[in-house]
Amino acid sequence: MGRTDIGPPDFREMLPDVIKMNYGKWKYHETPRPGVLRHVSETGDEMFTVRVGSPRLVSIDFIRDICNIADKYCDGHLRFTSRSNIEFLTDTREKTDGVIEEAAKLGLPVGGTGACISNIIHTQGWIHCHSAATDASGLVKSVMDELYEYFTSMKLPAFLRIAVACCINMCGAVHCSDLAIVGIHRKPPKVDNEKVLAQCEIPTTIQSCPTGAIRRHADPNIKSVTVREDLCMYCANCFTVCPAMPLADADGDGVAIYAGGKVSNARKPPMFSRMIVPYLPNNPPRWPEVVDVIKKVVEIYASGAKKYERMGEWIERIGWEKFFKLTEIPFTEQHIDDFTHAVETYRTTTQFKW
Amino acid sequence: MADETQLLDELEKGPWPSYVKEIKRMAKKNAAAKDLLGIQELSYEERVTHWKHGGIVGVTGYGSGVIGRYSDVPEKFPNAAAFHTMRINHPAGWFYTTKSLRKICDIWEKHGSGMTNFHGSTGDIILLGTTTEHLQPCFDTLIEAGFDLGGSGSALRTIAGCVGKARCEWSNIDTLDLVYDLTMEFQDEIHRPRWPYKFKIKASGCPNDCVAAIARADFTIIGTWRDSLRIDQNAVKVYADNGFDVRGLIVDKCPSEALMWDAETKELKLNAEDCVRCMHCINKMPKAIRPGLDTGATILIGGKAPIIKGAYLSWVLVPFMKLEPPYDEMKDLLRKIWDWWDEHGKTRERLAELIERKGLKTFLNDLGIKPVPQMVYKPRANPYVYF
Numbered sequence: 001m002g003r004t005d006i007g008p009p010d011f012r013e014m015l016p017d018v019i020k021m022n023y024g025k026w027k028y029h030e031t032p033r034p035g036v037l038r039h040v041s042e043t044g045d046e047m048f049t050v051r052v053g054s055p056r057l058v059s060i061d062f063i064r065d066i067c068n069i070a071d072k073y074c075d076g077h078l079r080f081t082s083r084s085n086i087e088f089l090t091d092t093r094e095k096t097d098g099v100i101e102e103a104a105k106l107g108l109p110v111g112g113t114g115a116c117i118s119n120i121i122h123t124q125g126w127i128h129c130h131s132a133a134t135d136a137s138g139l140v141k142s143v144m145d146e147l148y149e150y151f152t153s154m155k156l157p158a159f160l161r162i163a164v165a166c167c168i169n170m171c172g173a174v175h176c177s178d179l180a181i182v183g184i185h186r187k188p189p190k191v192d193n194e195k196v197l198a199q200c201e202i203p204t205t206i207q208s209c210p211t212g213a214i215r216r217h218a219d220p221n222i223k224s225v226t227v228r229e230d231l232c233m234y235c236a237n238c239f240t241v242c243p244a245m246p247l248a249d250a251d252g253d254g255v256a257i258y259a260g261g262k263v264s265n266a267r268k269p270p271m272f273s274r275m276i277v278p279y280l281p282n283n284p285p286r287w288p289e290v291v292d293v294i295k296k297v298v299e300i301y302a303s304g305a306k307k308y309e310r311m312g313e314w315i316e317r318i319g320w321e322k323f324f325k326l327t328e329i330p331f332t333e334q335h336i337d338d339f340t341h342a343v344e345t346y347r348t349t350t351q352f353k354w
Numbered sequence: 355m356a357d358e359t360q361l362l363d364e365l366e367k368g369p370w371p372s373y374v375k376e377i378k379r380m381a382k383k384n385a386a387a388k389d390l391l392g393i394q395e396l397s398y399e400e401r402v403t404h405w406k407h408g409g410i411v412g413v414t415g416y417g418s419g420v421i422g423r424y425s426d427v428p429e430k431f432p433n434a435a436a437f438h439t440m441r442i443n444h445p446a447g448w449f450y451t452t453k454s455l456r457k458i459c460d461i462w463e464k465h466g467s468g469m470t471n472f473h474g475s476t477g478d479i480i481l482l483g484t485t486t487e488h489l490q491p492c493f494d495t496l497i498e499a500g501f502d503l504g505g506s507g508s509a510l511r512t513i514a515g516c517v518g519k520a521r522c523e524w525s526n527i528d529t530l531d532l533v534y535d536l537t538m539e540f541q542d543e544i545h546r547p548r549w550p551y552k553f554k555i556k557a558s559g560c561p562n563d564c565v566a567a568i569a570r571a572d573f574t575i576i577g578t579w580r581d582s583l584r585i586d587q588n589a590v591k592v593y594a595d596n597g598f599d600v601r602g603l604i605v606d607k608c609p610s611e612a613l614m615w616d617a618e619t620k621e622l623k624l625n626a627e628d629c630v631r632c633m634h635c636i637n638k639m640p641k642a643i644r645p646g647l648d649t650g651a652t653i654l655i656g657g658k659a660p661i662i663k664g665a666y667l668s669w670v671l672v673p674f675m676k677l678e679p680p681y682d683e684m685k686d687l688l689r690k691i692w693d694w695w696d697e698h699g700k701t702r703e704r705l706a707e708l709i710e711r712k713g714l715k716t717f718l719n720d721l722g723i724k725p726v727p728q729m730v731y732k733p734r735a736n737p738y739v740y741f
Contacts, residue, residue: 014451019520026523061380062379148368169659210662
């Protein structure tokens with residue numbers, strides 16, 4: 001057997017010289033234009049970063065393309081951000097122009113800094129996932145095409161993070177984003193008794209259900225389970241432990257939209273995103289209904305929020321009742337929580353708006 | 355090809371870079387990528403996924419790092435019938451030399467579909483689409499090139515952190531060194547799943563939390579400071595002289611009313627005891643205000659997405675911990691937490707769900723951690739108390 005457990009390469013081998021010399025000594029930064037950062041060190045050194053959008057799902061030829069840019073202008077160094085953008089690091093302002101020019105030739109947008117909509121974090125969707133209730137890459141492409149100008153500019157009140165999860169497993173942890181698009185099922189699993197017998201452990205399958213909707217099959221001769229449909233809220237946790245219980249359904253599946261989450265501690269503490277639209281249909285390739293809601297909410301927020309106010313802070317200030325009024329999104333029974341800790345969201349004051 | 359992918363072709367239009375273009379690029383020279391495109395188009399027509407549950411596949415000695423994936427339409431798309439993922443542990447902070455990236459590209463050209471995610475949401479480089487026969491040779495070549503697999507399944511997942519001291523002036527801890535050190539220390543926990551469920555560690559250098567550690571990590575490390583933030587009054591004056599509204603945009607937005615503005619002297623005063631280190635004033639006046647010098651981290655516990663009992667943000671466990679190599683205090687704490695979770699957790703029960711089931715009080719008692727007011731927003735309102 002060959003070597004194992006070597007771990008990732010030591011990050012120190014990957015750093016450009018300007019970082020090696022100024023590691024931990026950075027004093028301040030500024031943003032000379034959208035997508036470009038200038039960091040200044042206590043040593044007097046400066047470093048420029050050009051941030052460039054990426055479709056995240058990329059070919060090795062794409063990686064080679066961006067390597068060519070980094071070889072030409074960045075002494076063979078580059079990095080990626082936690083939002084899947086590419087960053088080209090240079091030691092002079094002149095080189096940033098070269099990077100921007102080369103990025104334009106490849107059709108890559110420069111932006112994603114400051115009060116903008118940065119690249120969308122997302123999961124695999126129909127491209128690779130067995131439990132996806134919607135696609136992710138196509139939704140992201142559709143939304144970012146429509147909101148492109150907010151990536152390349154910094155004209156929003158504050159930064160706005162959008163995320164897409166193709167099912168409620170939320171591999172991308174979208175539950176604290178300013179806007180989140182979440183794939184959902186709306187039909188209970190279809191149990192295949194013969195496959196359950198062959199592929200699943202029944203106690204584990206029963207235990208996997210958070211609402212106790214899964215029971216042993218009433219007929220002792222049938223080694224399988226049944227689902228009490230009135231208790232099922234389509235989380236697909238059973239499907240993850242028992243492949244014989246698929247929920248995917250072309251008409252049942254679609255997406256929900258959540259708003260107002262944040263992770264930063266700046267000003268208000270971190271917040272969860274809250275449901276604003278319980279369901280919209282999967283309508284590939286462009287998901288027009290979803291894109292419309294996202295765009296509308298972004299624009300109403302942009303025109304109403306105060307400077308530096310995140311979407312969740314804006315909604316808390318104006319109140320949710322006002323949010324639904326302004327966006328004209330219908331408030332339905334699904335908006336009222338009936339899961340764990342639901343009562344914490346019920347209003348216990350006479351202070352509300354009309 | 356245009357006729358075969360009518361729906362996906364729509365996604366080549368528009369200004370944002372297109373992933374469909376990327377798949378088509380590889381489809382010209384790789385049969386698996388071509389069939390991936392076909393499977394995606396089929397999903398767009400039928401509005402359901404065409405991937406099945408993963409089988410048990412992997413590389414010798416590891417239980418992690420490879421996710422088995424099979425298509426449910428193998429007869430239509432035989433070249434993507436098996437389309438396994440390899441998760442590759444990224445260098446801390448996602449810094450690369452082009453030489454190292456080109457090596458990965460060459461390996462993946464030989465052993466896979468040529469499609470990748472840079473990066474997956476946990477942080478790894480995702481190599482998308484290979485067959486069972488290619489797994490071991492691909493892994494062996496990656497190891498030769500200096501890259502190892504990341505975590506998957508009920509294991510410690512690939513640890514991730516923000517850009518930290520490499521480029522950020524606000525980083526109170528060396529997130530890159532910490533991430534690399536913990537990753538090397540816990541190779542066994544990453545590669546050999548042995549827990550009730552997954553466990554994630556993420557580190558942000560300051561409360562801005564650029565890697566969303568508080569929402570996404572069971573063990574959340576957020577850099578902070580204990581002393582007073584540093585204000586350069588001359589630089590404050592420059593901001594004010596340039597027309598920046600210090601009172602409206604900084605002082606009035608301070609969440610704990612710790613700042614005061616003297617409009618005549620253009621002096622920004624701080625009541626350090628009231629400061630909750632939220633970062634707002636630092637973020638907006640980076641040339642004038644900086645974090646303090648007595649730096650370390652707040653450790654929080656239990657962040658996760660909804661499955662199974664709902665989403666949680668991480669809870670404060672250790673309000674302040676000094677973090678210097680070799681990080682023994684943190685490693686001891688992690689080992690104690692894992693032992694407790696192993697002892698009490700049920701299958702597929704995340705740490706937060708176990709803490710909620712047993713009670714935070716029990717967790718603190720069993721770990722020998724003293725309760726402090728920083729752990730709660732407010733004390734309990736009910737009288738149902740166990741003594």
